[in-house]
Amino acid sequence: MWLSKERREQQKAHPHNQPERRKSEKGASHGAVARHSRVKSYFEHHTQVAKESLRRLLAAPLSSLMTWLVIAIALTLPVGLFVFLQNAQQLSQEWDDAAQISVYLEQQLNEKQARKMALHVEGWDAVQQVRYISPEEALEDFKRSSGFGDALQYLKENPLPAVLVVSPRTDSANLQTTQKLLEELQALPDVEQAQLDLQWVDRLFRIMALGQRMALMLGLLLGVAVLLVIGNTVRLAIESRRAEIVVVKLVGATDAFVRRPFLYMGVWYGLGGGLLAWLMVNLVIFWLSGSVAELVAAYDGDFGLSGLGFLATLSLWLSSALLGLLGAWLAVGRHLSKIEPK
Amino acid sequence: MINFEQVTKRYQDGYEALNELSFHVTQGEMAFLTGHSGAGKSTLLKLIMLMERSTRGKVTVSGRDLSDIKRRKVPYYRRNIGLVFQDHQLLFDRSVFDNVALPLIISGAQPREIGRRVRAALDKVGLLSKEKLLPLALSGGEQQRVGIARAVVNKPALLLADEPTGNLDPELSAEIMRLFEQFNQVGVTVMIASHDLSLIARMRHRILTLQQGRLISDATA
Numbered sequence: 001m002w003l004s005k006e007r008r009e010q011q012k013a014h015p016h017n018q019p020e021r022r023k024s025e026k027g028a029s030h031g032a033v034a035r036h037s038r039v040k041s042y043f044e045h046h047t048q049v050a051k052e053s054l055r056r057l058l059a060a061p062l063s064s065l066m067t068w069l070v071i072a073i074a075l076t077l078p079v080g081l082f083v084f085l086q087n088a089q090q091l092s093q094e095w096d097d098a099a100q101i102s103v104y105l106e107q108q109l110n111e112k113q114a115r116k117m118a119l120h121v122e123g124w125d126a127v128q129q130v131r132y133i134s135p136e137e138a139l140e141d142f143k144r145s146s147g148f149g150d151a152l153q154y155l156k157e158n159p160l161p162a163v164l165v166v167s168p169r170t171d172s173a174n175l176q177t178t179q180k181l182l183e184e185l186q187a188l189p190d191v192e193q194a195q196l197d198l199q200w201v202d203r204l205f206r207i208m209a210l211g212q213r214m215a216l217m218l219g220l221l222l223g224v225a226v227l228l229v230i231g232n233t234v235r236l237a238i239e240s241r242r243a244e245i246v247v248v249k250l251v252g253a254t255d256a257f258v259r260r261p262f263l264y265m266g267v268w269y270g271l272g273g274g275l276l277a278w279l280m281v282n283l284v285i286f287w288l289s290g291s292v293a294e295l296v297a298a299y300d301g302d303f304g305l306s307g308l309g310f311l312a313t314l315s316l317w318l319s320s321a322l323l324g325l326l327g328a329w330l331a332v333g334r335h336l337s338k339i340e341p342k
Numbered sequence: 343m344i345n346f347e348q349v350t351k352r353y354q355d356g357y358e359a360l361n362e363l364s365f366h367v368t369q370g371e372m373a374f375l376t377g378h379s380g381a382g383k384s385t386l387l388k389l390i391m392l393m394e395r396s397t398r399g400k401v402t403v404s405g406r407d408l409s410d411i412k413r414r415k416v417p418y419y420r421r422n423i424g425l426v427f428q429d430h431q432l433l434f435d436r437s438v439f440d441n442v443a444l445p446l447i448i449s450g451a452q453p454r455e456i457g458r459r460v461r462a463a464l465d466k467v468g469l470l471s472k473e474k475l476l477p478l479a480l481s482g483g484e485q486q487r488v489g490i491a492r493a494v495v496n497k498p499a500l501l502l503a504d505e506p507t508g509n510l511d512p513e514l515s516a517e518i519m520r521l522f523e524q525f526n527q528v529g530v531t532v533m534i535a536s537h538d539l540s541l542i543a544r545m546r547h548r549i550l551t552l553q554q555g556r557l558i559s560d561a562t563a
Contacts, residue, residue, distance in 0.1 A: 252421035
């Protein structure tokens with residue numbers, strides 16, 4: 001585990017117990033060279049141990065694959081949910097454009113004035129369309145939808161104002177321009193109140209915020225699961241090499257030296273799981289994209305599923321490798337110190 | 343080189359393995375440690391290797407009081423001592439060369455150094471031609487010699503052996519002992535625990551005899 005075939009050709013320097021080295025380090029220039037090669041060889045040693053650990057995993061391909069799959073499945077669930085939410089967000093942003101503004105006019109305004117105003121607003125750049133709803137229409141609507149029809153008959157006069165329903169121009173609209181338009185409409189004379197009809201978007205965002213929390217929670221839970229899986233696997237590896245560990249400790253191996261191959265093992269398990277999870281998420285997206293396209297087509301929409309972006313992929317791999325390192329660290333910390341020469 | 347001053351070792355279960363033990367082995371000396379099993383031979387070696395710590399008394403190796411060596415520093419201390427086991431403790435998944443190279447890699451020797459010193463050590467035990475073999479391809483005596491090569495490859499000033507001939511026939515045992523003598527002749531302090539009395543009596547070196555954790559005899563045969 002600590003050695004490999006190439007090892008004998010490897011360069012590695014270390015300051016301990018090397019009387020002959022000490023002699024050669026007398027000159028200042030020698031010392032500098034020694035330090036340089038020591039740093040260099042330290043990294044080479046790490047590369048060597050990393051390679052050796054990977055070679056060990058690949059030497060038992062089936063059991064390694066099982067561990068990788070378990071990790072991958074645990075990672076695929078939260079990552080998949082994350083991708084789903086990302087897509088939902090994108091979709092809702094498109095719907096955002098369809099937001100409408102209800103402009104309630106002053107009661108004393110007559111129909112002619114109101115229609116004139118509608119025409120005026122429709123001429124604005126940011127406005128796509130204005131629909132005029134008279135107080136009578138509004139009352140009819142209300143009677144129909146509220147169920148208070150009979151009660152409303154007793155009203156002497158119609159309490160409802162006329163309304164202009166303003167649709168912002170969809171190609172340039174976003175929340176900010178819509179907000180600006182709202183303010184402009186509010187500032188018009190004879191406008192009682194202008195209201196952005198965003199309640200349903202608001203609800204959607206709340207649902208998605210909930211989904212995000214769930215993804216986070218799921219991610220945390222399954223992250224802990226990955227940690228435990230890797231920790232347990234590394235623990236078994238430590239157990240199976242107990243005799244070896246005792247020997248290297250007796251010939252003067254430091255804790256760091258004994259720990260190193262197991263830490264790399266954890267990193268490889270984590271990284272392998274991350275790569276597989278990435279593959280699985282992309283497979284699922286590929287598998288779903290057909291049905292999504294059909295669904296969107298049925299709604300006359302223009303939307304395609306997007307996968308994991310470059311940054312998301314990178315952070316998936318990085319965090320899975322880190323999880324592996326952490327899991328191995330926990331196992332090593334708990335079990336390695338118990339193995340002492342007896 | 344090795345100095346024990348009224349050393350007592352009592353294990354957690356109350357068993358007293360060493361009792362007020364005092365002796366001194368000088369630098370360059372070769373000494374045998376003998377006694378029945380349970381007499382405290384292994385405990386004595388474990389104290390020197392810092393696998394155990396003494397309950398009372400003072401152990402000094404190369405002038406260093408071992409109680410001053412903190413746990414973190416134990417690996418660096420162990421690199422100064424070559425240890426030979428009864429069952430040689432080779433790693434069977436790697437070649438003879440890699441087994442012998444292990445202490446050098448641990449202490450971070452230069453690669454050219456590693457090649458040179460491993461071959462020198464293998465040459466001394468007469469196994470230079472077998473460096474590429476796996477330990478399982480070797481006989482018991484050869485495996486033990488690989489274990490000795492591994493113990494001396496770091497050029498330790500002190501060489502300890504715990505029943506190094508325990509599993510070998512008399513002829514091979516004598517051969518292994520002669521090997522230890524050769525290292526002693528070039529200045530290495532050697533201490534060997536063995537209960538093969540007839541063999542060590544012929545060797546004409548100092549013999550320390552333990553009984554129930556006490557030194558009952560200290561004589562040169």
